[in-house]
Amino acid sequence: MRVEARQHFSYRRCGLGITGILVVSDEGHERRGARGRGRRRACAREHSTQETAQAGGALTAAAIDDPVVAAATLITAIVSENGPVLPQREAAIRSMISEIADAKKTDxxxxxxKWAASQIDDATIVIDKLAPFLRERLGVTERNDLLQMVNRAAQAGEQSLKISDQRMLRLRQKLGFEVN
Structure with missing residues (x-):
């Protein structure tokens, strides 16, 4: 076996161009040096991470195990669907969550x-993941309060948001209310 030359390799999957060592055996078989194999592994890990991130944040919403955090995430995701959460709307959400939790838990x-809403593209995913969890953990009056919180958060700020009837209908249905 002999080292023939340094060569520039290109990996199409993640657009890496690296310089590695081309090793040629006596029979003429070529293989890339150690640097190339390590980069391929890194590229595969990066590709896997990107696929996970593109899953629409389902993992982000599924990781929630606290009803207070779930309610805040649900409200924020629905409100942020029409744009970023502005400071006045964030203050309104913080105020509503502080009614049901202490200061540390509210923060x-x-x-x-806010972080989860930035990771998730579609509020439908959040509703599908968190509403059944909240249905199990909250009583009927608490679920009604949650619906009112979503409406109050949408009305907060300089410009009130119109949450689609279809979105609210889906939320009501997933929370276990009868929908006509």
Missing amino acids: EAVVYA
């Missing part, structure tokens, strides 16, 4: 909710 819930 944690709002920060996580």
Whole structure:
């Protein structure tokens, strides 16, 4: 076996161009040096991570195990569907969550909710993942309060948002209310 030359390799999948060592055996078989194999593995890991991130944030919503954080995330995701969460709307969400949790839990819930909403493209995914969880954990009056919180958050700020009837209908249905 001999090292023939340094050669520039290109990996189409993640657009990497690297310089590696081309090793040629006595029989004429070629293989790339160690640097190339390590880059291929890194490329495969990066590709896998990108696929996970593109899953629409389903993992982000599925990781929630606290009803307060789930409620804050649900409200924030629905409200942020029409644009970023502005400071006045964030203050309204923080105020509503502070009614049901202490200050530390409120901060944690709002920060996580903002982050999760930025990771998730579609509020439908959040509704599908979190509403059944909240249905199990909340009573009927608490679920009604949650629907009112979503409406209050949409009305907060300089410009009120119109949440689609279809979105609210889906939320009501997933929360376990009868829908006509």
